[in-house]
Amino acid sequence: MESYWNGAEAAHRRVMMKAAGYSDSDIRKKPHIGVPNSYMEGSPGSAHLRQIAEAVKQGIWAAGGVPVEFGIPATCGNIANGAEELKYEQVGRDIVAMSVEFVSRVHNFDGLVMVASCDNIIAGCYLAAARVNIPSMVVTGGSMQPGHHCGKTVVEADLDVARFSGSAEEDLMELEEAVCPSFGACPSMGTANTMQMLGEVMNLVMPGTATIPASDNRKLRQAREAGKFAVKLVKSGLKPSDLITKEILLNSIMFDMAVAGSTNAVLHILTMAYELGIDITLEDFETYAKEIPCINAVIPSGPYTVVDFHYAGGVPNVMKMLESRLFTDAPMMNGRTWGEYLSGVKAQPNEVIHTLEKPLFHEPGLKILRGNLSPNGAIVRPTAVPDSVKYMKGKAKVFDGDRSAFEAIEAGEIVPGDIIVIRYEGCKGAPGMKELMLSIDALIGRGLHTSVGLVSDARFSGFNFGAIIGHVSPEAYDGGTIALVENGDEIIIDIPNGQVSLEVTEEELEKRKADWVCPPLKEEKGCLNLFARNCRPAEQGGAMQPW
Template structure:
């Protein structure tokens, strides 16, 4: 079990001396060294309590005969970074997170790793690092925030964003907005809906890298702290059995996670992150295969923003294990998981405890999954929509384009009443390279929802929409504008045809006209400067690829 190269033997006396400078004793240095990767900070509600989670993990490691050593990585709060310069840095942080963990874990040769994430880019960044390092690893997140209450109804962060649009439209008072602001986020934890953070934590459990309950136990419950202790104990068992991330995150496990993604109605950003994780695993996922999984998987849950239920409701209904039990007929249950057992063994005692939250597979919300990938002359390499949160009347839509180079111009148009029923709002130069950083845009979608236009207006972008988004919001349009994608040459008034059930996204111009426009606009596209042209984002823009790759760096 012991493989550490930095504490054993005569020639490692200088190394042990440095450990002893920190108070470690010989007995600790003779045990396996377990790296605890903690993204704790005091700027993100999902991460503020992670010191407590990490301490519980360390207790479990010590109980099982290991020596825990904690180190940190960065994190960005998407909600706080939203709709200003900060959002350019969010997706880009994923690569820094993966790289920084690789550096520290490899430089100090830990025997095994426990990852303690919670929010949007941290979870996939850590999964990418785990795949890359491939030492025995396990995850325990900080858990979801509890839902708030406003006028005796459950609310979450997305409701506050939508309320801003309602105030602008004169449908809500500023006093009510303040009351909602005061009550929407009542505890620490990842924001309470099936937004990107909770989506990725649920999928971490579904893929087998976290213990049962990891995706849904609320942050403030003692059950979460107990789970963290068991996670610390379990990493020692995984180390003894030499079970590694690439053993757990097999191609079959990735497909299991995709099926759970579709059943839950997860954030469209999960596709971006699953592609990137698969890239690290050298187990490429084809976008057409994602559509196939979606077509074969029923949507069993409609959590906020698609419905009024929240992650705590999913927890009480039996959590991810209950969802997987409903899907057992189509999952590969032979895969190994972080429990050290197969998925089939894990699911033996799982049960759906509330069919109002988790519909039976025989009576789903929809016969197809919560996410769809669209193709057409506007998105030759694909675009992604959270179809489970789209109103039925917007699943097929045609309308004139209103085109904006960047989020700010689109938000100004929406807030000033320039967008009317039937329009298709096109927001471009927000891709991974063109933004740079592929900003998440919750403000325009929430403003339209708050104004009551989410069932009448579609949005599409080469950037991203938040997991808190609902409505016909189509993101990840690839190739992006800066990579000479067709979205770069859409003009005001062009008719855009959206057919989500048929997986189609087209602008109604001829192939010849499209070619002529792209040829004539090449110099203008080249001249278009990203909004940040220095520092890390300059280097990021030079290396990153369009969203259909998972926005990974060029090899």
């Protein structure tokens, strides 16, 4: 560090820093720590991050470091909910990672403290940490408080359901005023909160801090402590490649099973593994799905919010419940092992966080399905699937996109017993692996989620529930079996036995494959085109990692 900023050959660097307001002694002698901030005014998940980033910088200064804040892209997926632009969200993970990589490499930071909250933004920060591979950590923005309406606890997903269940506009306006009462990530087990929690398990977020609600001023105090700790982390030289080992990622999979995290976490864990050169596959998820039941009663697997989860013991309490299954010799960012840390954590079984011996469900929070319709694996969240549709045999109704399926649902063309197939919405087909918010919300709003199945090469929100099978691979654009399904074909969804199959003979599929023509890419330029040409398939994380 010092050689980069000292000597005559560094004069041009020092003068730029001096012109930006930094003193000579700070520039020459202190570690330079980048503070990528995903602050953005248009979302409750990021509109409060200026204050958190400021606390981080105060901590860095206090511990003898030099903070350098810079902005990184941020979006709110709910803004694009139901719109074609939602397919940008998965691509956004890679754009965030590239943004952090770009600035960090040019400015030669000694460490990073990233400030982020939402969905693919926080996942992009984790990916950036793995790629840049300098001492790095993340400070999360925390969870939103739940709303209250007519004596009931409500969250944003309740508004989506009400919208498609025929509620009057006046009633929707009342809900709008209630469902998002504070800053922070929407307080269910969506992707944002899942990834915030996983940051602790992956040694990127300080223990016990990920889910502190945005409205709790302990968030600011801990942000300041994180800034101080970042200087210590830089001086220790511990990099993400030292702290995110295979055992840590396997612990992350077990945690995700236990909390019934967003299915998008599968993509992000696999992407982290690939970036770090660690051999993690869907088979690892299959293994732990047989061993780890869901112990977390947060929406949609139970009635509680992430705020309840935090005050019920949060991530440390879940890890304590999993202690007998975890790789406890795995390292932590604080220099201890997970076993040493958990020896000081008291187990607190409660209505939100259960024990392995008395789980909330006797099934995992995530499950991999296979069969001729998805030989490379598909994803379902069993704890959010009604018993009535955990096994289904039904006729396919096929759509080449989310909106056309939604229009069919709204027109009354989907009836109990149907299995909707939505294709060409995968990594390449969308491109960008779109979240199916329109069709799924419409199913739930009309009460069809208890009698209709859905199979897709797209992904879906952590808010969603029903017999939704996503991440089907190979995707339709790559000529997977899902591209060959025809209206009226019989499909079997068998979640207990981990299968999703098309009841069509191999001979017939071969005939259909011979007649299939790959469609042109939907996007001829821009980042979506780049993503389609450079992304890995869903079962390998779906990121732009062509290397």
